[in-house]
Amino acid sequence: MQTTLVDLLTSAGLPDPLAHVIRALVPCVLIIHLVAVGALVFIWLERKVSGRIQDRLGPTRVGGRFGWLQTLADGIKLIAKEDITPGEADAMLFRIAPYVSFAASFAAWLAMPFAVGWSGLDMNVAVFFVLAVLGLEVFGVILAGYASGSKWSLFGAMREAAQVVSYEVPLGLCVVIPVFICGTMNLTTIGEMQRGFATNWLIFHDPFTFCVFWVYITCGVASVNRAPFDLAEAESELVAGFHTEYSGLRWSFFFMAEYGSMLLVSALAVILFLGAWHGPIPIFSIGLGWTDAGGILGYLASLAGCANLILKSSLGVIVMIWVRWTLPRLRIDQVMTTCLKYCVPLASFCFLGALAWQAWIPNVTPASLPAPFGIDRAAIRESWVTRAGGPHATVSDAQLTPQTASPVPTTLATQSVPDRNIPVAGSTAPIGREETP
Amino acid sequence: MTLAVDAIAWHQFFFVMFALLTCGFAVGVLFSGNIVRMAFYLVLSLASSAGLFFLAGAEFVGAMQLMIYVGGTLVLLIFGVMLTAQDRFISLKTPAGEWVLSLIIGGTLLALLLAAAFRYEGWQQAELGDTTPTSSQADTTARLGLSLVGVRPDKLDDSPRKAGMSGYLFPFIIVSVHLLVVLVGAAYMARAKKRTTTTAR
Amino acid sequence: MALLGTVTVSHYLAVGAVLFVTGALCMATKRNALGVLMGIELVLNGANLNFVAFGSELLRKDNLGLDGSLMALFVIVLAAGEAAVALAIALNFYNNHMSIDIDQADDLKG
Numbered sequence: 001m002q003t004t005l006v007d008l009l010t011s012a013g014l015p016d017p018l019a020h021v022i023r024a025l026v027p028c029v030l031i032i033h034l035v036a037v038g039a040l041v042f043i044w045l046e047r048k049v050s051g052r053i054q055d056r057l058g059p060t061r062v063g064g065r066f067g068w069l070q071t072l073a074d075g076i077k078l079i080a081k082e083d084i085t086p087g088e089a090d091a092m093l094f095r096i097a098p099y100v101s102f103a104a105s106f107a108a109w110l111a112m113p114f115a116v117g118w119s120g121l122d123m124n125v126a127v128f129f130v131l132a133v134l135g136l137e138v139f140g141v142i143l144a145g146y147a148s149g150s151k152w153s154l155f156g157a158m159r160e161a162a163q164v165v166s167y168e169v170p171l172g173l174c175v176v177i178p179v180f181i182c183g184t185m186n187l188t189t190i191g192e193m194q195r196g197f198a199t200n201w202l203i204f205h206d207p208f209t210f211c212v213f214w215v216y217i218t219c220g221v222a223s224v225n226r227a228p229f230d231l232a233e234a235e236s237e238l239v240a241g242f243h244t245e246y247s248g249l250r251w252s253f254f255f256m257a258e259y260g261s262m263l264l265v266s267a268l269a270v271i272l273f274l275g276a277w278h279g280p281i282p283i284f285s286i287g288l289g290w291t292d293a294g295g296i297l298g299y300l301a302s303l304a305g306c307a308n309l310i311l312k313s314s315l316g317v318i319v320m321i322w323v324r325w326t327l328p329r330l331r332i333d334q335v336m337t338t339c340l341k342y343c344v345p346l347a348s349f350c351f352l353g354a355l356a357w358q359a360w361i362p363n364v365t366p367a368s369l370p371a372p373f374g375i376d377r378a379a380i381r382e383s384w385v386t387r388a389g390g391p392h393a394t395v396s397d398a399q400l401t402p403q404t405a406s407p408v409p410t411t412l413a414t415q416s417v418p419d420r421n422i423p424v425a426g427s428t429a430p431i432g433r434e435e436t437p
Numbered sequence: 438m439t440l441a442v443d444a445i446a447w448h449q450f451f452f453v454m455f456a457l458l459t460c461g462f463a464v465g466v467l468f469s470g471n472i473v474r475m476a477f478y479l480v481l482s483l484a485s486s487a488g489l490f491f492l493a494g495a496e497f498v499g500a501m502q503l504m505i506y507v508g509g510t511l512v513l514l515i516f517g518v519m520l521t522a523q524d525r526f527i528s529l530k531t532p533a534g535e536w537v538l539s540l541i542i543g544g545t546l547l548a549l550l551l552a553a554a555f556r557y558e559g560w561q562q563a564e565l566g567d568t569t570p571t572s573s574q575a576d577t578t579a580r581l582g583l584s585l586v587g588v589r590p591d592k593l594d595d596s597p598r599k600a601g602m603s604g605y606l607f608p609f610i611i612v613s614v615h616l617l618v619v620l621v622g623a624a625y626m627a628r629a630k631k632r633t634t635t636t637a638r
Numbered sequence: 639m640a641l642l643g644t645v646t647v648s649h650y651l652a653v654g655a656v657l658f659v660t661g662a663l664c665m666a667t668k669r670n671a672l673g674v675l676m677g678i679e680l681v682l683n684g685a686n687l688n689f690v691a692f693g694s695e696l697l698r699k700d701n702l703g704l705d706g707s708l709m710a711l712f713v714i715v716l717a718a719g720e721a722a723v724a725l726a727i728a729l730n731f732y733n734n735h736m737s738i739d740i741d742q743a744d745d746l747k748g
Contacts (some may be wrong), residue, residue, distance in 0.1 A: 020447065090471075090474075093477060124496055125500045128497070128500040128501070129496075129500045132504035132507075135504060135507075135508030135512075136480075136484070136503065136507060136508055139477075139515075146473055146519060158516070161512055161515065161516045165509060165513065184578075185578050452645045459656075460653060460657070460660075463657050463680055464656075464660055466664060466677075467663050467664050467667070472672060475673060476672075476676065479679060479680070489650065489653065489687060493691055493696060493697060494695055494696040494697075495706070495710065497707065497711075498686075498690055498707050501714055502686075502714060505718050506683075506714055506718070510717060510721045511679075513725055514672060514676065514725065516725075517672055517675075517725045517729060520732070521732050521738045529668075529669040529670050529673075529739055531669060535667055536667060539663050539666040539667050540663070542666075543666075546659050547655060547656065550651075550659065551655055553651075554655055560651065560698070577704075580704055584704050584708055589704065605708055608712065612712060615716070615719065616718075619719035619720075620719075620722070622723060623722040623725070623726040626726035626730055627729050627730065
């Protein structure tokens with residue numbers, strides 16, 4: 001059994017509950033930093049990118065040549081600003097709303113894996129959980145819109161409610177496709193199934209997944225209210241939409257939530273379609289063999305994978321920024337038309353197409369790698385029914401990585417053996433690198 | 438295994454936390470006069486009961502609760518609240534007499550239900566006391582999915598004639614058709630009517 | 639914590655009971671039609687909690703198994719449908735009577 005952070009802390013003399021609390025705080029603090037620092041970086045990036053697109057320079061002064069401290073300066077300014085609550089407002093809801101938005105955007109990150117075993121909470125229904133919690137962000141916006149007591153805010157909130165409820169449908173349909181190709185809702189397993197060269201990424205699985213990736217991007221942009229779907233804050237019509245009445249730190253919480261969920265949608269796209277933490281050329285996993293090595297090498301490989309994931313997600317965010325400064329805003333009826341007349345039918349068609357591809361041409365496209373490298377599809381299917389020990393089995397702290405995600409290096413069985421009887425759940429492959437010091 | 442014992446303490450801790458949040462916000466829904474605040478408390482109450490679902494090992498149901506109930510139904514509800522949110526309807530007062538009567542009846546009902554909940558011995562035995570209820574690693578999602586298409590992976594060792602049967606395929610189809618009907622019906626009812634037509638009955 | 643002992647099905651039932659009763663009281667006391675709808679949601683959620691608790695493999699050996707979760711799923715899905723229809727009715731009522739107070743919903747063929 002691998003040593004975990006909890007073991008390490010208890011052996012250092014800390015009481016056990018405190019060790020567990022610290023163990024829980026580590027991912028939380030890391031994720032908060034990802035969201036907050038990510039927001040700082042992306043706001044700066046947005047200003048630079050939009051500057052380039054509009055043929056100007058963007059921020060240049062603060063922090064040297066590229067103005068890279070500009071957002072920090074803005075942040076300090078925002079902290080210093082007065083926190084105003086309008087007289088018409090419903091004070092309690094008005095105060096709470098930004099935190100609701102931010103909490104939803106942050107909580108969805110808890111189920112996101114950054115590498116094998118590197119997630120706040122490794123869930124079996126991670127995909128579903130992320131989507132569900134991301135959908136809760138809308139409550140912050142609606143509450144803000146209502147509680148502000150301003151008609152501009154209310155208009156923005158109504159639009160947001162209509163838009164988010166509609167776009168959850170195609171978004172869900174898009175996400176279901178990688179889920180049924182991989183046979184699991186566990187994001188870690190979905191990521192691990194794309195190990196290998198870039199041809200193994202799910203976007204290249206078949207033509208339908210390639211199409212549905214773009215549908216997903218469209219719906220993802222819409223569900224986080226970015227232009228051209230940013231009707232909730234439409235500056236040219238609604239002053240600033242739902243955050244018209246906000247100022248200072250509360251206003252910046254909305255911004256952090258927005259950039260946090262942009263990165264989240266983008267990271268989800270990367271995990272579902274773009275190979276998760278695997279690069280296009282498998283240097284670490286197949287070339288060097290570090291990924292399965294365990295110990296410090298495995299740790300390094302995971303770190304590289306984590307960097308890879310964040311890099312790819314940031315590229316996705318840059319694409320969103322690019323789209324924002326390129327396309328004009330849609331009208332509300334066009335937004336609904338895009339959703340109901342284009343995205344939903346397209347996603348449904350791709351869903352059926354991918355299903356048919358899976359059924360009739362399963363092995364034409366690059367499938368999962370052979371046993372020592374990837375995950376056996378048959379193993380996942382088996383894990384649906386057979387499980388060693390059943391649900392009553394004690395799950396120890398070190399086993400919190402998904403059982404199905406473990407490569408099975410000792411088995412010689414290939415996926416073509418139909419009655420393989422090895423319980424996947426009981427495999428003792430070197431997994432559980434979670435927080436290995 | 439000190440680890441397991443402590444993990445159970447955590448289970449209790451989180452149970453108490455989520456239970457208090459759920460009940461507290463439910464009471465908030467009851468006693469709040471403002472309809473928008475009621476909706477907000479309802480969101481929090483349902484979200485924390487999703488936490489209870491996670492604790493009970495029903496991850497899929499919990500996520501479903503968050504997605505459909507909280508993210509879908511309640512957004513719809515709040516949408517309705519905002520469409521009808523005129524000042525005079527935001528806080529409609531209930532007569533004190535109704536409050537007294539309903540509190541008496543409700544208190545009785547609650548006492549009855551609580552007594553029933555703690556009466557049966559079998560519900561109070563923690564037979565699995567030595568295991569660690571973590572977020573369960575059992576892949577309940579796939580098992581639920583298989584049940585919905587008619588195969589019961591947890592009943593494979595029934596009598597040979599019934600092995601793996603008794604799934605939920607038929608109810609699933611009925612619910613699907615039902616939802617379709619609801620969708621059409623709701624769209625029909627909520628559409629903008631021309632109020633001048635007299636011929637239509 | 640020590641007072642609670644181990645969390646059992648009964649404790650889940652108690653929470654479910656509180657949800658049920660508050661929901662029922664909501665339905666009884668609220669005059670806003672949407673408030674009544676919220677009461678219904680609470681009631682259904684209390685029932686759901688019971689189903690999940692009875693089906694939970696972590697709480698009891700002789701549990702309902704998958705049936706508990708499945709019933710909860712069906713309840714959630716049908717509650718969504720019910721809310722959509724009820725909301726449509728409420729909006730229709732509001733359009734016709736310019737009011738959302740259900741005490742005024744006392745004429746047929748309105």
